[in-house]
Amino acid sequence: MARQRVIVVGGGLAGLAATMKLAELGIDVDLMSLTPVKRSHSVCAQGGINSVNDVTRQQGDTEWLHFDDTVYGGDFLQHQPPVKEMTEWGPRIIDLMDRLGVPFNRTPEGFRDQRRFGGTLFKRTAFAGATTGQQLLYSLDEQVRRWEVAGKVTKYEFWDFLAPILDPQGVCRGCVAQDLVTMEIRAFRADAVIVGSGGCGLIYGRSTMSMACTGSAASRCYRAGAKYANGEFIQVHPTAIPGADKLRLMSESARGEGGRVWVPRRPQDPRPPRQIPESERYYFLEERYPKYGNLVPRDIATREIFNVCTREGLSVEAQRLAVYLDLTHIPRQILDIKLGGILEIYEKFQGVDPREVPMKIFPAVHYSMGGLWVDYEKSGSGGLNVGSPRNQQTNIPGLYAIGECDYQYHGANRLGANSLLSCIFSGLVVAPGVANRLESLHGGAAADQPASLYELAREDHQQAHQKLLRRSGGGENPYLLHQELGHVMTKAATVVRYNNELREAYDTVCELQSRVDKCSLSDTGNWTNQNVVFTKSLRDMFPLGRVILKGALQRDECRGAHFKPDFSMPGVEGKEPAERRRLAEAWCDRFEENTRKWLKSTVATHTADGEPALGYEDVDTSLMPPRPRLYGLIGAEVIEEAWKARAANKAAAANGNASGKGSPPAGPAANAGA
Amino acid sequence: MSHNGHPHPATFEIRVLRQDAPEEPSYWERHRLDWEPDLNITSCLQRIAAHPETTAGKPVAPVAYECNCLEEVCGSCTMLINGRTRQACSALVDKLLEDNSTEIELRPMSKFPVIRDLLVNRRRLFRALEKVKAWIPVDGYYDLGPGPRQSPEEQQQEYPLSQCMSCGCCLEACPQYTRLEVTHREGETEEALAGRERALYDQGFLGAHAISQVILFNTHPTGRLNADERTDVLMEEGGLQVCGNAQNCVAVCPKNIPLTTSIGRAGRATTLRAIKKWFDR
Numbered sequence: 036m037a038r039q040r041v042i043v044v045g046g047g048l049a050g051l052a053a054t055m056k057l058a059e060l061g062i063d064v065d066l067m068s069l070t071p072v073k074r075s076h077s078v079c080a081q082g083g084i085n086s087v088n089d090v091t092r093q094q095g096d097t098e099w100l101h102f103d104d105t106v107y108g109g110d111f112l113q114h115q116p117p118v119k120e121m122t123e124w125g126p127r128i129i130d131l132m133d134r135l136g137v138p139f140n141r142t143p144e145g146f147r148d149q150r151r152f153g154g155t156l157f158k159r160t161a162f163a164g165a166t167t168g169q170q171l172l173y174s175l176d177e178q179v180r181r182w183e184v185a186g187k188v189t190k191y192e193f194w195d196f197l198a199p200i201l202d203p204q205g206v207c208r209g210c211v212a213q214d215l216v217t218m219e220i221r222a223f224r225a226d227a228v229i230v231g232s233g234g235c236g237l238i239y240g241r242s243t244m245s246m247a248c249t250g251s252a253a254s255r256c257y258r259a260g261a262k263y264a265n266g267e268f269i270q271v272h273p274t275a276i277p278g279a280d281k282l283r284l285m286s287e288s289a290r291g292e293g294g295r296v297w298v299p300r301r302p303q304d305p306r307p308p309r310q311i312p313e314s315e316r317y318y319f320l321e322e323r324y325p326k327y328g329n330l331v332p333r334d335i336a337t338r339e340i341f342n343v344c345t346r347e348g349l350s351v352e353a354q355r356l357a358v359y360l361d362l363t364h365i366p367r368q369i370l371d372i373k374l375g376g377i378l379e380i381y382e383k384f385q386g387v388d389p390r391e392v393p394m395k396i397f398p399a400v401h402y403s404m405g406g407l408w409v410d411y412e413k414s415g416s417g418g419l420n421v422g423s424p425r426n427q428q429t430n431i432p433g434l435y436a437i438g439e440c441d442y443q444y445h446g447a448n449r450l451g452a453n454s455l456l457s458c459i460f461s462g463l464v465v466a467p468g469v470a471n472r473l474e475s476l477h478g479g480a481a482a483d484q485p486a487s488l489y490e491l492a493r494e495d496h497q498q499a500h501q502k503l504l505r506r507s508g509g510g511e512n513p514y515l516l517h518q519e520l521g522h523v524m525t526k527a528a529t530v531v532r533y534n535n536e537l538r539e540a541y542d543t544v545c546e547l548q549s550r551v552d553k554c555s556l557s558d559t560g561n562w563t564n565q566n567v568v569f570t571k572s573l574r575d576m577f578p579l580g581r582v583i584l585k586g587a588l589q590r591d592e593c594r595g596a597h598f599k600p601d602f603s604m605p606g607v608e609g610k611e612p613a614e615r616r617r618l619a620e621a622w623c624d625r626f627e628e629n630t631r632k633w634l635k636s637t638v639a640t641h642t643a644d645g646e647p648a649l650g651y652e653d654v655d656t657s658l659m660p661p662r663p664r665l666y667g668l669i670g671a672e673v674i675e676e677a678w679k680a681r682a683a684n685k686a687a688a689a690n691g692n693a694s695g696k697g698s699p700p701a702g703p704a705a706n707a708g709a
Numbered sequence: 710m711s712h713n714g715h716p717h718p719a720t721f722e723i724r725v726l727r728q729d730a731p732e733e734p735s736y737w738e739r740h741r742l743d744w745e746p747d748l749n750i751t752s753c754l755q756r757i758a759a760h761p762e763t764t765a766g767k768p769v770a771p772v773a774y775e776c777n778c779l780e781e782v783c784g785s786c787t788m789l790i791n792g793r794t795r796q797a798c799s800a801l802v803d804k805l806l807e808d809n810s811t812e813i814e815l816r817p818m819s820k821f822p823v824i825r826d827l828l829v830n831r832r833r834l835f836r837a838l839e840k841v842k843a844w845i846p847v848d849g850y851y852d853l854g855p856g857p858r859q860s861p862e863e864q865q866q867e868y869p870l871s872q873c874m875s876c877g878c879c880l881e882a883c884p885q886y887t888r889l890e891v892t893h894r895e896g897e898t899e900e901a902l903a904g905r906e907r908a909l910y911d912q913g914f915l916g917a918h919a920i921s922q923v924i925l926f927n928t929h930p931t932g933r934l935n936a937d938e939r940t941d942v943l944m945e946e947g948g949l950q951v952c953g954n955a956q957n958c959v960a961v962c963p964k965n966i967p968l969t970t971s972i973g974r975a976g977r978a979t980t981l982r983a984i985k986k987w988f989d990r
């Protein structure tokens with residue numbers, strides 16, 4: 036039998052973790068990336084990576100609580116078994132990265148230091164200076180280089196993945212890709228294709244993401260028939276530095292290390308910020324969320340900052356919306372050790388020292404929770420059956436998705452420092468499953484497929500490419516179309532969403548999409564033509580843009596990052612205890628009703644006319660029943676009381692039934708109310 | 710005109726040294742841009758791509774260049790800006806216009822073969838990392854517990870070296886790092902070309918970035934276990950002896966990596982290694 040091969044598309048954390056693990060399992064890998072893998076977007080991650088550790092454990096932390104924070108933070112929209120497995124692997128993943136040489140910060144005694152990130156009460160985040168993503172990526176890059184030297188990995192850097200190749204049975208047998216230097220289009224044979232192509236922030240024009248985060252690879256899989264799920268869940272980071280070309284992130288760790296968010300109580304107070312006395316500062320997060328303070332989960336911080344500037348008119352500047360993120364009360368020396376890298380970014384790009392002057396920041400599109408739909412196989416203990424070929428597999432057999440481009444781990448909202456974990460985890464866990472798939476293929480390997488399958492696919496893309504180059508002037512400019520797309524998406528589908536605006540945006544995006552076919556290229560050559568490559572990726576932003584907008588339009592509720600004021604559930608205001616209780620019960624009824632209706636993943640399928648067909652998939656919440664997120668809601672205590680009483684009743688009823696049948700009480704679910 | 714009290718020109722020119730493909734002649738071209746707040750060189754190149762026209766109004770192909778993170782952390786966008794090797798994304802137009810208020814000059818790095826315009830082939834830089842075995846030789850990726858305990862002092866020694874983003878500034882500035890280029894042969898595959906390229910690179914100077922990586926991995930408690938192998942590479946053709954100690958490298962590193970300190974430590978390591986080898990004979 037011919038040797039089997041696997042293609043990995045993308046050399047971010049997810050792609051590199053998968054490559055390295057596959058190579059260890061003896062599998063040959065072709066690793067493909069738009070940029071040299073060491074330059075992948077993962078290098079931008081600053082803050083850190085989450086997992087339970089020996090210290091938090093003694094403070095009462097467990098993998099189960101990390102799991103709980105993740106699903107609670109995600110508003111219960113993710114299947115629970117993969118999340119449970121991920122949080123259980125957390126400590127082992129950090130240990131592994133530690134062994135690979137990641138220079139994690141150390142305590143005086145030589146242990147790994149930890150910090151606290153949003154959405155949890157424990158110091159669960161390991162970090163390497165302020166460049167954790169870079170450090171993690173480099174150590175994986177180094178391991179992959181080692182396998183490259185050993186001949187197990189072949190890199191195709193500066194290559195653009197164009198499409199998966201499916202056989203007549205719909206099984207993925209390889210892919211078509213294009214060399215960005217020579218413009219050669221080639222068909223690759225593979226027994227599995229694993230896509231780890233990252234997020235799709237560029238659909239929003241400017242975001243915190245890198246320029247390769249176009250979503251093009253995921254979109255091309257979607258157009259080939261792969262399902263795309265929960266597209267409408269786009270995380271907007273509360274704190275970014277607004278810039279002309281990019282919205283540069285100010286990591287959550289700035290708040291984790293004690294950074295305080297405030298605005299002057301007097302709108303656009305002209306005094307320099309440090310001359311504004313404490314009493315005239317409005318620390319609005321601390322005042323409204325005393326328990327979490329500046330570390331409220333991202334969606335809440337974002338909305339509050341957005342509202343303070345827009346609705347309440349308290350923006351620091353009138354033209355450019357911004358609030359202060361203040362570190363100036365922390366000693367310089369500590370800032371340099373803990374946050375050096377990110378403070379340098381601010382200083383470098385703004386020309387101001389954030390150790391002396393509070394930073395100005397505003398929310399920006401940051402992370403795609405949604406992505407390619409992937410499968411998993413649940414184990415008896417409620418986690419994953421590691422080694423199952425179904426794990427991370429899309430609905431196209433043989434086509435896998437990992438990292439930010441899958442939809443699996445973060446539900447409606449991702450917790451800070453959980454993405455680096457999910458990227459490495461999904462990369463590591465996909466490998467044994469793929470290995471088993473290869474074993475089960477026996478004679479059906481890609482090497483034995485007819486040459487015509489590949490030649491035809493290549494020919495198709497070659498022709499489409501030539502057609503693009505030859506198209507005579509429709510007069511549209513791809514770069515300007517991209518700006519327009521970004522503008523429409525940012526306005527309608529970020530922090531606050533309204534149906535009329537979403538509907539309008541959908542129509543505009545369809546109109547822009549029809550214009551993309553009339554783009555005139557300013558470069559029609561066949562050597563390192565970045566113009567045509569950009570135009571192709573722009574073309575592929577539209578299908579996902581439509582998925583995002585349509586998903587958002589149809590979802591008439593508020594969940595995590597998806598916030599529609601018209602469907603929000605205000606808190607409970609009554610004065611009388613009895614009335615309050617009654618209102619709280621009504622609130623809980625409504626919550627349960629909404630859960631029945633909307634605790635479902637949106638699953639989009641591409642149709643021939645380009646219209647996404649949306650279906651809804653139930654979420655596996657078998658480990659932890661959904662409960663309301665009450666952060667900062669008026670009357671939260673009384674709602675919580677009512678909710679707990681309900682949960683206790685249900686548990687009692689369930690236990691009654693269970694003991695009646697003589698079976699043991701439910702395992703982890705027994706912790707639910709805790 | 711002025712913005713926030715700082716004067717600025719209404720427009721300015723970018724002069725770019727272009728080249729259509731390897732082995733083609735290079736030529737200068739001028740582009741005029743409107744001033745905007747917060748511009749950097751990458752955003753200028755984005756604006757040129759959106760309206761690719763020379764100052765004289767001649768339509769041209771967009772300027773080819775590399776970028777990704779736009780935060781000076783991926784190392785993609787190195788080029789010569791007003792003659793200085795640096796990242797385009799962190800080169801602020803306002804600062805550049807302070808030196809010369811009418812024009813900014815862009816050239817591709819000179820030590821690497823030009824692919825097109827400002828885009829160069831830096832495979833040699835990554836090849837050097839292979840050569841010096843810049844990785845921790847772990848047994849495998851199964852769970853074997855945590856890595857070695859390390860003091861904060863050790864961490865703070867390793868961390869700066871580990872921030873090298875393979876941008877190539879140190880190589881561009883180094884007088885001992887000379888340009889090596891293989892030319893494409895008629896009918897040759899990309900893979901064959903890459904093979905010849907690698908053979909040629911292996912004869913050339915490794916460069917400061919790779920020497921510094923040797924020190925990084927030879928400092929790490931696990932990496933140290935095969936320190937000799939890495940030190941040996943420094944003693945081969947193209948190794949440490951090529952370095953003339955001109956110290957240009959350390960002056961241009963955007964990550965402030967203490968390259969000459971690493972070179973000094975590498976010097977002591979190779980000397981010790983040579984003595985040991987002599988005694989072991």
Ligand SMILES: Cc1cc2nc3c(=O)[nH]c(=O)nc-3n(C[C@H](O)[C@H](O)[C@H](O)COP(=O)(O)OP(=O)(O)OC[C@H]3O[C@@H](n4cnc5c(N)ncnc54)[C@H](O)[C@@H]3O)c2cc1C
Pocket residue numbers: 044045046047048049050067068069070072075076077078079080081082083084167168194195196197231232233234243244245247248249250251252284286401402437438439440451452453454455456458
């Ligand atoms: C500024 C910033 C800071 C962050 N900080 C944190 C943090 O502190 N903690 C945390 O947990 N998360 C953080 N995140 C999120 C996290 O960094 C990302 O989710 C994660 O790095 C994504 O990794 P990935 O492997 O999925 O993809 P990426 O690292 O984005 O890599 C994608 C790869 O796919 C390739 N690719 C894409 N399209 C194609 C194509 N068409 N053809 C070929 N190759 C292609 C690219 O070249 C690249 O190699 C941060 C994100 C941002 C933007």
Ligand code: SF4
Pocket residue numbers: 882883884885886916917951952953954955956957958959969972
């Ligand atoms: S010190 Fe050595 S490596 Fe650095 S510039 Fe001088 S010759 Fe080059």
Ligand code: SF4
Pocket residue numbers: 872873874875876877878879880917918921961962963964965966968
């Ligand atoms: S040592 Fe500095 S200049 Fe040289 S490649 Fe690394 S980051 Fe760039």
Ligand code: FES
Pocket residue numbers: 775776777778779780781782783784785786787796797798799
């Ligand atoms: S784009 Fe990454 S360093 Fe400039």
